[in-house]
Amino acid sequence: MAKVTMTVNGKSVSRDVEGRTLLVQFLREKLNLTGTHVGCDTSQCGACVVHVNGEAVKSCTMFAAEAEGAEVTTIEAVENDDGSLSVVQQAFQDHHGLQCGFCTPGMVMTATALLKENPKPSEAEIRDHLEGNICRCTGYHNIVKAIMAASGQDVSSVAAE
CATH class of the missing domain: 1.10.150.120 ([2Fe-2S]-binding domain)
Known part of the structure; x- marks a missing residue:
């Protein structure tokens, strides 16, 4: 187990993860951000796209540890500041x-x-x-x-x- 720290949707988070934990698993299972979906587990469908340091990334292709220190944005943070749809x-x-x-x-x-x-x-x-x-x-x-x-x-x- 290793501690991973990153900023997710503007909030600093730290969790212990196994080295093989994918970013999508980290988001869904450790942070309960279930808007990021797992559709194929093979990087084919794009249901798991998030932004990492401003770039669109299929989160099933990236280990959580690779996002150490990164800024991650999920669908949960896409809305406007007042809560209305983007x-x-x-x-x-x-x-x-x-x-x-x-x-x-x-x-x-x-x-x-x-x-x-x-x-x-x-x-x-x-x-x-x-x-x-x-x-x-x-x-x-x-x-x-x-x-x-x-x-x-x-x-x-x-x-x-």
């Missing part, structure tokens, strides 16, 4: 960018990182950026539309597929 979360709601909701936390975290890096992405850039996130329900159309809307772009040209 622009991305609101766009997902407004444009029906979710169905069962299992992939939604990872999609929102991935979209938030994309918009930070590229505030006005094209439809093709959004689809390319979402390549590491799997949604089994929506077919991605409304997810893409939601991300474009969150970026302030006109979504009337996003064609249904």
Whole structure:
């Protein structure tokens, strides 16, 4: 066991973990932050995306010890300071960018990182950026539309597929 210390959602946390503890396990099991989902355990689905030092990371691909001293942001901290939905979360709601909701936390975290890096992405850039996130329900159309809307772009040209 080793002690791991990091800042999660703005709060300093320290816990003892085994060396093989994944960041997603640390968040879910040690901190009870269950918004970060485990969908595949093989880094294929993107349901576990969090931000580590501002970068989108699949938390099932990183050991908790690798996040020593890092700033980690999970879906639980994406909302606005007043508790209202973030622009991305609101766009997902407004444009029906979710169905069962299992992939939604990872999609929102991935979209938030994309918009930070590229505030006005094209439809093709959004689809390319979402390549590491799997949604089994929506077919991605409304997810893409939601991300474009969150970026302030006109979504009337996003064609249904």
